[in-house]
Amino acid sequence: MNRFIDGQAGERNRTHLKKSKATETQGRVPATFFILLLLLSIANATLGNWTSFRGNPQLTGVADSQLPDNPQLLWTFQAGDMIESTAAVADGIVYVGALDGVLYAIDAQIGEKRWTYQTNSSIKASPAIHDGVIYFGDGDGVFHAVDINAQKMKWQFNTEGEIISSANFAGDRVLFGSYDGFLYCLNRESGELVWKFETEGYVHGTPGVWTQAANAANFVVLTGCDSYLRVINIDDGTQTQQVDLGAYVGASPAISQDRVYCGTYGTEILGIALDTGEIAWRYRHPKRQFPFFASAALTGDSVIIGGRDKMVHALSRETGEPKWTYTAKSSIESSAVVAGRRVFLGTTRGSFIALDLTTGESVWEFATGSSIVASPSVSDGKIYIGTEDGILYCFG
Numbered sequence: 001m002n003r004f005i006d007g008q009a010g011e012r013n014r015t016h017l018k019k020s021k022a023t024e025t026q027g028r029v030p031a032t033f034f035i036l037l038l039l040l041s042i043a044n045a046t047l048g049n050w051t052s053f054r055g056n057p058q059l060t061g062v063a064d065s066q067l068p069d070n071p072q073l074l075w076t077f078q079a080g081d082m083i084e085s086t087a088a089v090a091d092g093i094v095y096v097g098a099l100d101g102v103l104y105a106i107d108a109q110i111g112e113k114r115w116t117y118q119t120n121s122s123i124k125a126s127p128a129i130h131d132g133v134i135y136f137g138d139g140d141g142v143f144h145a146v147d148i149n150a151q152k153m154k155w156q157f158n159t160e161g162e163i164i165s166s167a168n169f170a171g172d173r174v175l176f177g178s179y180d181g182f183l184y185c186l187n188r189e190s191g192e193l194v195w196k197f198e199t200e201g202y203v204h205g206t207p208g209v210w211t212q213a214a215n216a217a218n219f220v221v222l223t224g225c226d227s228y229l230r231v232i233n234i235d236d237g238t239q240t241q242q243v244d245l246g247a248y249v250g251a252s253p254a255i256s257q258d259r260v261y262c263g264t265y266g267t268e269i270l271g272i273a274l275d276t277g278e279i280a281w282r283y284r285h286p287k288r289q290f291p292f293f294a295s296a297a298l299t300g301d302s303v304i305i306g307g308r309d310k311m312v313h314a315l316s317r318e319t320g321e322p323k324w325t326y327t328a329k330s331s332i333e334s335s336a337v338v339a340g341r342r343v344f345l346g347t348t349r350g351s352f353i354a355l356d357l358t359t360g361e362s363v364w365e366f367a368t369g370s371s372i373v374a375s376p377s378v379s380d381g382k383i384y385i386g387t388e389d390g391i392l393y394c395f396g
Contacts, residue, residue, distance in 0.1 A: 054297075165177035
Protein backbone atom coordinates (compact mmCIF):
# COMPACT_ATOMS: atom_id res chain seq x y z
CA MET A 1 0.00 0.00 0.00
CA ASN A 2 1.29 3.41 -0.93
CA ARG A 3 0.30 6.91 0.12
CA PHE A 4 1.75 9.17 -2.55
CA ILE A 5 2.00 12.86 -1.78
CA ASP A 6 0.80 15.11 -4.63
CA GLY A 7 3.13 17.56 -6.29
CA GLN A 8 5.38 15.26 -8.32
CA ALA A 9 3.28 15.19 -11.49
CA GLY A 10 4.53 18.67 -12.34
CA GLU A 11 8.09 17.56 -11.79
CA ARG A 12 7.60 14.61 -14.15
CA ASN A 13 6.16 16.99 -16.77
CA ARG A 14 9.15 19.29 -16.37
CA THR A 15 11.44 16.29 -16.76
CA HIS A 16 9.59 15.31 -19.94
CA LEU A 17 9.99 18.84 -21.34
CA LYS A 18 13.71 18.77 -20.58
CA LYS A 19 14.04 15.46 -22.43
CA SER A 20 12.11 16.89 -25.39
CA LYS A 21 14.40 19.92 -25.60
CA ALA A 22 17.45 17.68 -25.40
CA THR A 23 16.09 15.64 -28.33
CA GLU A 24 15.52 18.79 -30.38
CA THR A 25 19.12 19.92 -29.96
CA GLN A 26 20.75 16.53 -30.46
CA GLY A 27 21.45 17.10 -34.12
CA ARG A 28 23.32 20.32 -33.43
CA VAL A 29 26.06 18.91 -31.17
CA PRO A 30 28.50 15.99 -31.53
CA ALA A 31 27.24 12.57 -30.45
CA THR A 32 30.25 12.24 -28.14
CA PHE A 33 28.80 15.05 -26.01
CA PHE A 34 25.74 12.94 -25.23
CA ILE A 35 27.83 9.87 -24.49
CA LEU A 36 29.85 11.93 -22.01
CA LEU A 37 26.66 13.31 -20.49
CA LEU A 38 25.25 9.80 -20.06
CA LEU A 39 28.42 8.58 -18.36
CA LEU A 40 28.35 11.54 -15.98
CA SER A 41 24.69 10.85 -15.17
CA ILE A 42 25.47 7.22 -14.37
CA ALA A 43 28.39 8.27 -12.16
CA ASN A 44 26.21 10.74 -10.28
CA ALA A 45 23.44 8.18 -9.80
CA THR A 46 25.94 5.71 -8.36
CA LEU A 47 27.39 8.35 -6.06
CA GLY A 48 23.98 8.95 -4.48
CA ASN A 49 23.29 5.28 -3.69
CA TRP A 50 23.03 4.03 -0.08
CA THR A 51 23.88 0.37 -0.47
CA SER A 52 24.49 -0.81 3.11
CA PHE A 53 23.54 -0.30 6.76
CA ARG A 54 25.82 2.70 7.48
CA GLY A 55 26.44 3.80 3.92
CA ASN A 56 30.03 2.55 3.47
CA PRO A 57 32.34 -0.34 4.52
CA GLN A 58 33.75 1.73 7.41
CA LEU A 59 30.21 2.20 8.79
CA THR A 60 30.59 5.95 9.35
CA GLY A 61 26.97 6.90 8.66
CA VAL A 62 27.80 9.90 6.46
CA ALA A 63 25.81 10.65 3.29
CA ASP A 64 27.27 12.05 0.07
CA SER A 65 23.84 13.37 -0.97
CA GLN A 66 22.51 16.73 0.21
CA LEU A 67 19.01 17.21 1.65
CA PRO A 68 16.73 20.27 1.58
CA ASP A 69 16.66 22.53 4.65
CA ASN A 70 13.02 21.68 5.29
CA PRO A 71 12.39 18.10 4.11
CA GLN A 72 8.83 17.39 3.01
CA LEU A 73 7.01 14.06 3.17
CA LEU A 74 6.94 12.70 -0.39
CA TRP A 75 5.36 9.28 0.15
CA THR A 76 4.83 6.41 2.56
CA PHE A 77 4.79 2.67 1.96
CA GLN A 78 3.00 0.17 4.19
CA ALA A 79 4.81 -3.13 4.75
CA GLY A 80 3.15 -6.19 6.26
CA ASP A 81 4.84 -5.91 9.67
CA MET A 82 7.40 -3.92 11.69
CA ILE A 83 10.42 -2.38 9.99
CA GLU A 84 13.51 -2.56 12.20
CA SER A 85 16.17 -2.54 9.49
CA THR A 86 17.67 0.27 7.46
CA ALA A 87 16.66 0.57 3.81
CA ALA A 88 19.22 0.20 1.03
CA VAL A 89 18.85 2.39 -2.06
CA ALA A 90 20.36 1.72 -5.48
CA ASP A 91 19.52 2.97 -8.96
CA GLY A 92 16.14 4.43 -8.05
CA ILE A 93 14.87 1.43 -6.04
CA VAL A 94 14.53 1.22 -2.24
CA TYR A 95 14.99 -2.21 -0.64
CA VAL A 96 13.79 -2.88 2.90
CA GLY A 97 13.00 -5.97 4.94
CA ALA A 98 10.22 -6.39 7.51
CA LEU A 99 9.25 -8.80 10.26
CA ASP A 100 6.73 -10.44 7.91
CA GLY A 101 9.75 -12.05 6.21
CA VAL A 102 9.39 -10.03 3.01
CA LEU A 103 12.08 -8.03 1.26
CA TYR A 104 10.32 -5.16 -0.54
CA ALA A 105 11.63 -3.41 -3.67
CA ILE A 106 9.98 0.03 -3.88
CA ASP A 107 10.15 2.75 -6.54
CA ALA A 108 12.12 5.61 -4.97
CA GLN A 109 10.21 8.28 -6.90
CA ILE A 110 6.61 7.38 -6.13
CA GLY A 111 6.76 4.77 -3.37
CA GLU A 112 5.04 1.97 -5.30
CA LYS A 113 6.01 -1.67 -4.83
CA ARG A 114 8.02 -3.04 -7.75
CA TRP A 115 8.57 -6.62 -6.53
CA THR A 116 9.04 -8.72 -3.39
CA TYR A 117 11.12 -11.66 -2.18
CA GLN A 118 9.63 -13.94 0.47
CA THR A 119 11.63 -15.70 3.21
CA ASN A 120 10.41 -18.10 5.90
CA SER A 121 11.25 -15.87 8.85
CA SER A 122 11.52 -12.28 10.04
CA ILE A 123 14.03 -9.87 8.51
CA LYS A 124 15.80 -7.60 10.99
CA ALA A 125 19.13 -7.34 9.18
CA SER A 126 19.56 -4.38 6.85
CA PRO A 127 20.00 -5.42 3.21
CA ALA A 128 23.31 -4.68 1.50
CA ILE A 129 23.82 -4.41 -2.26
CA HIS A 130 26.87 -5.25 -4.34
CA ASP A 131 27.09 -5.73 -8.14
CA GLY A 132 23.37 -6.24 -8.67
CA VAL A 133 22.85 -8.65 -5.78
CA ILE A 134 21.11 -8.03 -2.42
CA TYR A 135 22.55 -9.79 0.64
CA PHE A 136 20.77 -10.19 4.00
CA GLY A 137 20.05 -12.70 6.76
CA ASP A 138 16.81 -13.76 8.47
CA GLY A 139 15.50 -15.00 11.79
CA ASP A 140 16.01 -18.68 10.86
CA GLY A 141 19.72 -18.10 10.34
CA VAL A 142 19.52 -18.24 6.54
CA PHE A 143 21.72 -15.80 4.64
CA HIS A 144 20.22 -14.85 1.27
CA ALA A 145 21.77 -13.57 -1.95
CA VAL A 146 19.03 -12.26 -4.27
CA ASP A 147 19.68 -11.34 -7.91
CA ILE A 148 18.07 -7.95 -8.59
CA ASN A 149 17.59 -8.39 -12.33
CA ALA A 150 16.14 -11.89 -12.02
CA GLN A 151 14.24 -10.95 -8.82
CA LYS A 152 14.95 -14.36 -7.33
CA MET A 153 17.41 -16.24 -5.13
CA LYS A 154 20.99 -16.52 -6.35
CA TRP A 155 22.12 -18.69 -3.44
CA GLN A 156 21.53 -19.29 0.29
CA PHE A 157 23.79 -20.18 3.20
CA ASN A 158 22.61 -21.65 6.51
CA THR A 159 23.94 -20.72 9.95
CA GLU A 160 22.85 -22.04 13.36
CA GLY A 161 21.46 -18.78 14.77
CA GLU A 162 19.37 -15.73 13.95
CA ILE A 163 21.07 -13.18 11.69
CA ILE A 164 20.61 -9.52 12.65
CA SER A 165 24.09 -8.44 11.57
CA SER A 166 24.11 -6.78 8.15
CA ALA A 167 26.53 -7.71 5.42
CA ASN A 168 29.75 -5.97 4.46
CA PHE A 169 32.10 -6.55 1.53
CA ALA A 170 35.80 -6.80 0.77
CA GLY A 171 36.82 -7.77 -2.74
CA ASP A 172 35.06 -11.00 -3.73
CA ARG A 173 33.97 -11.72 -0.16
CA VAL A 174 30.87 -10.99 1.89
CA LEU A 175 31.06 -10.79 5.70
CA PHE A 176 28.35 -11.03 8.36
CA GLY A 177 27.72 -12.33 11.86
CA SER A 178 25.19 -14.73 13.37
CA TYR A 179 23.68 -15.41 16.78
CA ASP A 180 25.42 -18.80 16.64
CA GLY A 181 28.53 -16.85 17.72
CA PHE A 182 30.39 -16.95 14.42
CA LEU A 183 31.60 -14.30 12.01
CA TYR A 184 31.25 -15.68 8.48
CA CYS A 185 33.24 -14.94 5.33
CA LEU A 186 31.69 -16.29 2.12
CA ASN A 187 32.55 -16.10 -1.55
CA ARG A 188 30.26 -13.37 -2.82
CA GLU A 189 29.60 -15.06 -6.16
CA SER A 190 29.03 -18.68 -5.10
CA GLY A 191 28.06 -18.45 -1.42
CA GLU A 192 30.74 -20.98 -0.47
CA LEU A 193 32.33 -20.69 2.98
CA VAL A 194 35.83 -19.18 2.87
CA TRP A 195 36.27 -19.16 6.65
CA LYS A 196 34.37 -18.60 9.89
CA PHE A 197 35.62 -17.21 13.18
CA GLU A 198 34.11 -18.21 16.53
CA THR A 199 33.58 -15.49 19.13
CA GLU A 200 32.44 -15.90 22.73
CA GLY A 201 28.94 -14.50 22.24
CA TYR A 202 26.28 -13.47 19.76
CA VAL A 203 27.43 -11.45 16.76
CA HIS A 204 24.78 -8.74 16.58
CA GLY A 205 26.54 -5.79 14.93
CA THR A 206 27.71 -5.39 11.36
CA PRO A 207 31.43 -6.04 10.80
CA GLY A 208 33.45 -3.05 9.62
CA VAL A 209 36.24 -3.18 7.05
CA TRP A 210 39.57 -1.51 7.86
CA THR A 211 42.48 -1.12 5.47
CA GLN A 212 45.71 -0.80 7.41
CA ALA A 213 47.65 2.11 5.93
CA ALA A 214 51.07 0.63 6.71
CA ASN A 215 50.71 -2.42 4.44
CA ALA A 216 47.34 -1.91 2.66
CA ALA A 217 46.06 -5.18 4.19
CA ASN A 218 42.31 -5.56 4.75
CA PHE A 219 40.86 -6.53 8.11
CA VAL A 220 37.45 -7.11 9.64
CA VAL A 221 36.74 -5.09 12.78
CA LEU A 222 34.09 -6.64 15.01
CA THR A 223 32.56 -5.29 18.23
CA GLY A 224 30.66 -8.11 19.84
CA CYS A 225 28.36 -9.33 22.55
CA ASP A 226 31.38 -11.06 24.13
CA SER A 227 32.70 -7.60 25.15
CA TYR A 228 35.69 -7.76 22.81
CA LEU A 229 36.78 -5.75 19.81
CA ARG A 230 38.41 -8.16 17.39
CA VAL A 231 40.57 -7.45 14.34
CA ILE A 232 40.59 -10.35 11.88
CA ASN A 233 42.58 -10.79 8.69
CA ILE A 234 40.16 -11.05 5.77
CA ASP A 235 42.52 -13.26 3.75
CA ASP A 236 42.62 -16.21 6.15
CA GLY A 237 40.30 -15.44 9.10
CA THR A 238 43.07 -15.24 11.70
CA GLN A 239 42.71 -12.80 14.59
CA THR A 240 45.45 -10.18 14.87
CA GLN A 241 44.10 -8.11 17.79
CA GLN A 242 41.68 -8.51 20.68
CA VAL A 243 40.72 -5.56 22.88
CA ASP A 244 38.67 -5.94 26.07
CA LEU A 245 35.94 -3.28 25.94
CA GLY A 246 34.69 -4.02 29.43
CA ALA A 247 31.04 -4.55 28.48
CA TYR A 248 28.65 -6.11 25.97
CA VAL A 249 28.47 -4.24 22.64
CA GLY A 250 25.40 -4.42 20.40
CA ALA A 251 26.50 -1.56 18.16
CA SER A 252 28.56 -1.81 15.00
CA PRO A 253 32.04 -0.23 14.92
CA ALA A 254 32.53 3.10 13.17
CA ILE A 255 36.02 3.28 11.64
CA SER A 256 38.15 6.20 10.49
CA GLN A 257 41.84 5.89 9.71
CA ASP A 258 43.32 3.87 12.61
CA ARG A 259 40.53 4.43 15.14
CA VAL A 260 37.29 2.69 16.00
CA TYR A 261 34.39 4.25 17.91
CA CYS A 262 31.45 2.53 19.61
CA GLY A 263 29.09 2.74 22.56
CA THR A 264 28.67 -0.10 25.05
CA TYR A 265 26.09 -1.54 27.42
CA GLY A 266 28.49 -0.44 30.14
CA THR A 267 27.23 3.16 29.59
CA GLU A 268 30.45 4.26 27.86
CA ILE A 269 31.47 5.56 24.45
CA LEU A 270 34.96 4.42 23.48
CA GLY A 271 37.66 5.54 21.08
CA ILE A 272 40.01 2.62 20.32
CA ALA A 273 43.39 2.96 18.59
CA LEU A 274 43.79 0.11 16.10
CA ASP A 275 47.51 0.63 15.62
CA THR A 276 48.23 0.00 19.33
CA GLY A 277 45.19 -2.05 20.37
CA GLU A 278 44.55 0.32 23.28
CA ILE A 279 41.51 2.32 24.34
CA ALA A 280 42.52 5.91 23.59
CA TRP A 281 39.66 7.49 25.55
CA ARG A 282 36.44 6.72 27.42
CA TYR A 283 33.38 8.92 27.80
CA ARG A 284 30.62 8.50 30.36
CA HIS A 285 28.00 11.16 31.05
CA PRO A 286 28.43 12.37 34.64
CA LYS A 287 24.74 11.94 35.57
CA ARG A 288 22.78 10.00 32.94
CA GLN A 289 24.38 6.57 32.69
CA PHE A 290 22.45 4.25 30.40
CA PRO A 291 23.46 1.69 27.74
CA PHE A 292 24.27 2.60 24.15
CA PHE A 293 22.73 0.41 21.48
CA ALA A 294 22.96 2.67 18.39
CA SER A 295 26.07 2.87 16.22
CA ALA A 296 28.11 6.07 15.95
CA ALA A 297 28.31 8.50 13.04
CA LEU A 298 31.67 10.09 12.28
CA THR A 299 32.52 13.49 10.81
CA GLY A 300 35.98 14.94 10.40
CA ASP A 301 36.23 15.88 14.07
CA SER A 302 33.16 14.46 15.85
CA VAL A 303 31.62 11.20 17.06
CA ILE A 304 27.82 11.40 17.24
CA ILE A 305 25.73 8.75 18.96
CA GLY A 306 22.30 8.46 20.57
CA GLY A 307 21.65 6.45 23.71
CA ARG A 308 19.04 4.90 25.93
CA ASP A 309 19.69 7.88 28.21
CA LYS A 310 17.36 9.86 25.86
CA MET A 311 20.31 11.95 24.68
CA VAL A 312 22.40 12.48 21.57
CA HIS A 313 26.09 13.01 22.34
CA ALA A 314 28.62 14.75 20.09
CA LEU A 315 32.21 14.14 21.19
CA SER A 316 35.65 15.11 19.95
CA ARG A 317 37.07 12.26 17.88
CA GLU A 318 40.54 13.05 19.17
CA THR A 319 39.91 13.32 22.90
CA GLY A 320 36.37 12.14 23.64
CA GLU A 321 35.52 15.47 25.24
CA PRO A 322 31.85 16.46 24.85
CA LYS A 323 30.98 19.12 22.27
CA TRP A 324 27.22 19.18 22.78
CA THR A 325 24.30 17.05 23.88
CA TYR A 326 20.68 17.02 22.81
CA THR A 327 17.95 15.73 25.13
CA ALA A 328 15.09 13.85 23.47
CA LYS A 329 11.84 12.74 25.11
CA SER A 330 12.54 9.03 24.74
CA SER A 331 15.40 6.57 24.33
CA ILE A 332 17.36 6.33 21.07
CA GLU A 333 18.26 3.07 19.34
CA SER A 334 18.32 4.51 15.82
CA SER A 335 21.86 5.14 14.54
CA ALA A 336 22.44 8.75 13.49
CA VAL A 337 23.20 9.70 9.89
CA VAL A 338 24.99 12.91 8.89
CA ALA A 339 23.82 14.70 5.74
CA GLY A 340 25.44 18.06 5.07
CA ARG A 341 25.37 20.10 8.28
CA ARG A 342 22.62 18.07 9.92
CA VAL A 343 22.28 14.91 11.97
CA PHE A 344 19.17 12.75 11.41
CA LEU A 345 17.86 9.98 13.67
CA GLY A 346 14.69 8.49 15.11
CA THR A 347 13.46 7.97 18.67
CA THR A 348 11.42 5.22 20.30
CA ARG A 349 8.69 7.82 20.86
CA GLY A 350 8.26 8.06 17.10
CA SER A 351 9.98 11.36 16.37
CA PHE A 352 12.23 11.67 13.33
CA ILE A 353 14.53 14.59 14.08
CA ALA A 354 17.30 16.67 12.53
CA LEU A 355 19.92 18.42 14.66
CA ASP A 356 22.40 21.11 13.73
CA LEU A 357 25.78 19.41 13.40
CA THR A 358 27.65 22.28 15.07
CA THR A 359 25.35 23.17 17.96
CA GLY A 360 23.11 20.14 18.47
CA GLU A 361 19.99 22.30 18.31
CA SER A 362 16.82 20.77 16.87
CA VAL A 363 16.14 22.22 13.41
CA TRP A 364 13.45 19.86 12.05
CA GLU A 365 11.11 17.19 13.37
CA PHE A 366 8.40 14.86 12.09
CA ALA A 367 6.09 12.79 14.31
CA THR A 368 5.47 9.34 12.84
CA GLY A 369 3.24 8.08 15.63
CA SER A 370 5.19 4.83 15.98
CA SER A 371 8.48 3.80 17.58
CA ILE A 372 11.61 4.09 15.43
CA VAL A 373 14.52 1.70 15.96
CA ALA A 374 15.59 1.61 12.31
CA SER A 375 18.27 3.98 11.06
CA PRO A 376 17.93 6.48 8.20
CA SER A 377 19.32 6.05 4.71
CA VAL A 378 20.03 8.93 2.32
CA SER A 379 20.11 8.87 -1.47
CA ASP A 380 19.66 11.38 -4.29
CA GLY A 381 18.28 14.20 -2.14
CA LYS A 382 15.88 11.96 -0.21
CA ILE A 383 15.95 10.39 3.24
CA TYR A 384 14.15 7.18 4.25
CA ILE A 385 13.17 5.79 7.66
CA GLY A 386 11.05 2.80 8.74
CA THR A 387 8.85 2.48 11.84
CA GLU A 388 7.52 -0.30 14.04
CA ASP A 389 4.04 0.05 12.56
CA GLY A 390 5.55 -1.08 9.26
CA ILE A 391 5.59 2.24 7.42
CA LEU A 392 8.55 3.38 5.33
CA TYR A 393 8.69 7.17 5.06
CA CYS A 394 10.38 9.12 2.26
CA PHE A 395 11.26 12.81 2.70
CA GLY A 396 12.88 15.14 0.22
